[in-house]
Amino acid sequence: MKAIITNKEILQEKFKDNFLEIENKLKEYCKVFNGKLFYTNKTKPDEIRNVFDKAEKEGINSFVIVGGDDVIPFFKLKNPVSGDGDEIVYSDNPYASKDNDYFIPERSLGRIPDGNNAEFLINVLDNFIGIKKDKRKGKFGCTAFEWIKASKEVYKAVNGRTLKISPPIKSNTIETKWLNKKKFFYFNLHGSEETKYWYGQKGENYPVAFSPENLNDVNCSNAVIFSEACYGANIINKCLNEAISLKFLERKAICVVASTKIAYGPSEPPSTDADLLGKLFFEEIINKESFGIALMKAKQNFVVESSKKGYLDITEKKTVIEFVLYGDPDLTI
Structure with missing residues (x-):
């Protein structure tokens, strides 16, 4: 119940x-x-x-x-x-x-x-x-250039292969067909508390990689999103077109997991912090756990895995508390 x-x-x-x-x-x-x-x-x-x-x-x-x-x-x-x-x-x-x-x-x-x-x-x-299950299996993943290796490790959890990399990818070069009717979305980009955008990175270059407008004509029905972007779940005083997380829900996504504040992650494997949490979450939902149980178990397993050194460090503690789930926790893929 x-x-x-x-x-x-x-x-x-x-x-x-x-x-x-x-x-x-x-x-x-x-x-x-x-x-x-x-x-x-x-x-x-x-x-x-x-x-x-x-x-x-x-x-x-x-x-x-x-x-x-x-x-x-x-x-x-x-x-x-x-x-x-x-x-x-x-x-x-x-x-x-x-x-x-x-x-x-x-x-x-x-x-x-x-x-x-x-x-x-x-x-x-x-x-x-009115949700109806479908058989779509497609994926879309986008990572900052600086985090390609780390992102590939997480994306493998949903059998993802080809990541869009920013740069060269920018929000104005993203095509609707890349996003339309996809089951899984994974983002490892920068975010900002002040703007609605997520950003790529190569050196000192931080192009806008994704925006709410990228979803304007996209069918996101039944989609599951995990974003490592800082402030990816920030909805404080935000309206529909001011937060990508809200835009995904408006386009009929059923689960968005993201961070309310600054998130952390490595530049290459092994997965730690937000990378590890995302990987564990994807593994749970692939095993047909409900989204709420999947995030709960992912956080529990994250604590177990991260504590093998004897303690949770400060970024690990922050990771566990800042990631939230927007959607119905009882739904499954």
């Missing part, structure tokens, strides 16, 4: 005349997915977390947060990496944890953002409600 957790009062205030349609869609979503709607008027993450504990006692085994940070806030965690520019890390990890060790999730959890747009939220919910 699934818990759908949101704040009715904030949704009403935010979307006003559109709220009733949103609420009806949430009820339909619950009916289709054997879910129960939990409204909370709490605004502090620690208090909201009690709703998760209560729901679990009712037999709930997966959780969906509906809304952005202004509806159900991310936890604002202390950044384990001092001096990298991020004072805090936006995270859903503590919601997925049953105890105070929020580095290791124990719950299947996803978030459906609202994109600060009622029509967007209704359409995303509608997409999940």
Whole structure:
């Protein structure tokens, strides 16, 4: 059974005349997915977390947060990496944890953002409600030139072979046919908190490699995305065309896993940090795990693998807490 957790009062205030349609869609979503709607008027993450504990006692085994940070806030965690520019890390990890060790999730959890747009939220919910499995198997992968070797190692987890490399690839040279009707998307690019773009790199050259506009005419139905771009999951005060993660959902992708803050990774194998997490996540979903369980297991296995040296280092700790899942955690490929 699934818990759908949101704040009715904030949704009403935010979307006003559109709220009733949103609420009806949430009820339909619950009916289709054997879910129960939990409204909370709490605004502090620690208090909201009690709703998760209560729901679990009712037999709930997966959780969906509906809304952005202004509806159900991310936890604002202390950044384990001092001096990298991020004072805090936006995270859903503590919601997925049953105890105070929020580095290791124990719950299947996803978030459906609202994109600060009622029509967007209704359409995303509608997409999940009417989802139909398909047999598409295609992949699209794009990496910064500096990270080719490392990216190839991750891309192999979905049997990916040919990566687009930036440079020379730029957003204005990407063709719709490369992206259309693909099952898996993998990105190992730079990101920015200030812009909507993801960037490649060769030396001191950082071309725009991917933008929301690249998806304007793309059929992303049933697509699964893993992005290592810094701020790839940043939706704070973002609208549809200001965040690639939101654009993927608008184009009917069913799962986006990305980082809310600065992410880390090696330039070549072996896979560590975001590379290792992405590899482990892809391996789980290829084995037909649901997306929420796949990310949970990937993080658990990441901690086991990374702790073989006796501890988690600061970038490993940050990796575990900053990667979030946008989508329904119970869906599978």
